[in-house]
Ligand SMILES: NC(=O)C1=CN([C@@H]2O[C@H](COP(=O)(O)OP(=O)(O)OC[C@H]3O[C@@H](n4cnc5c(N)ncnc54)[C@H](O)[C@@H]3O)[C@@H](O)[C@H]2O)[C@@H](O)CC1
């Protein structure tokens with residue numbers, strides 16, 4: 001598969017973009033009835049691959065998601081499965097293609113009723129898909145609630161009904177599926193929590209929509225994956241010199257000295273040529289004793305910012321990280337702000353994390369105004385709320401989804417925003433975004449964010465563009481944790497990184513041989 005092709009496969013379409021892809025395919029000559037036939041066949045195949053014949057209830061909603069349901073029911077019935085089918089809606093209002101498959105269905109059609117769930121071992125959820133427009137109510141809500149309570153196995157068509165495909169948020173109630181079969185491309189809602197947890201296994205089926213329809217649709221959200229950035233990865237060169245691989249400068253505080261040391265170790269492991277820490281003179285011995293391989297500079301009491309600025313006079317210190325372990329006591333926050341602003345004014349690549357984000361909580365605009373060069377902000381939800389309170393405002397008690405919030409924050413701040421969580425978002429000010437999906441639960445451990453900052457600043461030092469550096473770092477962080485498995489502590493993240501990088505190098509060498 002070519003790099004362009006795999007990039008194309010990683011695109012995520014909103015429900016509106018998917019509808020556009022669908023209608024553009026029809027305009028390009030693919031009959032709508034063929035798309036529905038292919039969609040239904042793909043679901044029936046996936047079901048037969050995973051389950052043996054058993055009593056199935058197919059729940060068909062009022063739109064084309066329901067249309068797919070009629071196709072699925074027919075295939076499973078022809079394969080000898082015991083099928084019951086219920087329809088919620090008005091036959092006269094079905095689209096031409098859904099009408100066609102409604103009429104082709106040979107069995108009985110029941111009205112929706114919770115009692116149908118008795119003696120059902122597998123539910124095909126074809127109630128609502130991309131057309132979900134408002135919160136569930138009435139019998140649909142009752143049915144989905146009963147499905148969730150009974151824990152009957154569910155195969156969802158396109159999305160579990162009630163889940164919004166663009167946002168990953170539930171509109172009312174969603175019964176978690178074991179399998180979700182979607183069509184053409186994934187949607188953000190399949191990857192963003194809570195959606196990701198509700199889809200179960202996710203299968204993307206090719207239903208005959210030509211990839212060329214994407215040329216006309218402006219898509220700039222992807223599932224984060226090496227195919228998107230591996231050509232830009234700064235592999236060491238044989239003729240390289242340590243200065244070609246940059247010099248990361250990291251500020252270290254005086255209370256939690258471990259945090260910035262983890263950052264430094266992350267930056268070293270990810271390949272920065274040189275890494276140095278600048279720390280208050282009082283705690284200099286602690287750092288100097290603990291670190292081999294990184295240089296430690298003293299910031300004298302009362303003139304820390306001036307000393308930091310002096311270090312920045314050397315243009316080879318080309319990437320800066322401030323925040324891990326910087327401290328939250330008032331005098332520390334004042335100092336952190338000054339140091340962060342001193343870094344930003346140089347317009348060198350800068351990562352601001354943790355306490356450096358909280359330090360600007362009272363007047364975030366000061367920070368945003370200072371961002372002129374490449375900059376990455378790495379808030380978790382708490383820090384995000386402090387820095388972007390307006391973006392987190394709720395309407396009718398509901399906050400905007402994580403993808404939208406991260407993109408707004410990137411636009412507002414002028415920085416690449418890494419909004420951390422189980423579904424970390426990476427968003428650039430120009431609207432590009434990636435959803436990361438490879439992070440295991442083990443990553444939720446103290447200090448893991450400090451290492452992530454180290455990976456980012458280490459990649460920035462090597463000249464990687466900010467959005468790519470953030471995407472690479474977040475993916476590597478997840479890959480290392482997933483490979484390490486249970487028992488992971490933050491220290492393991494830098495130290496286990498070489499295994500992942502070496503596997504990468506081998507894969508690339510293999511790909512070159514094949515070519
Ligand atoms: N490429 C594509 O886009 C294809 C889409 N197909 C299927 O078509 C689906 C989209 O079809 P539609 O756009 O018809 O949408 P849906 O089938 O998801 O539902 C739309 C209908 O549900 C109603 N509705 C929405 N929210 C409701 C609520 N909360 N309570 C009650 N009624 C509600 C709407 O008024 C409309 O009648 C996809 O999810 C997929 O399953 C496939 O047939 C094949 C191709």
Ligand SMILES: [K+]
Pocket residue numbers: 065125126127128129156157158159160161
């Ligand atoms: K559905």
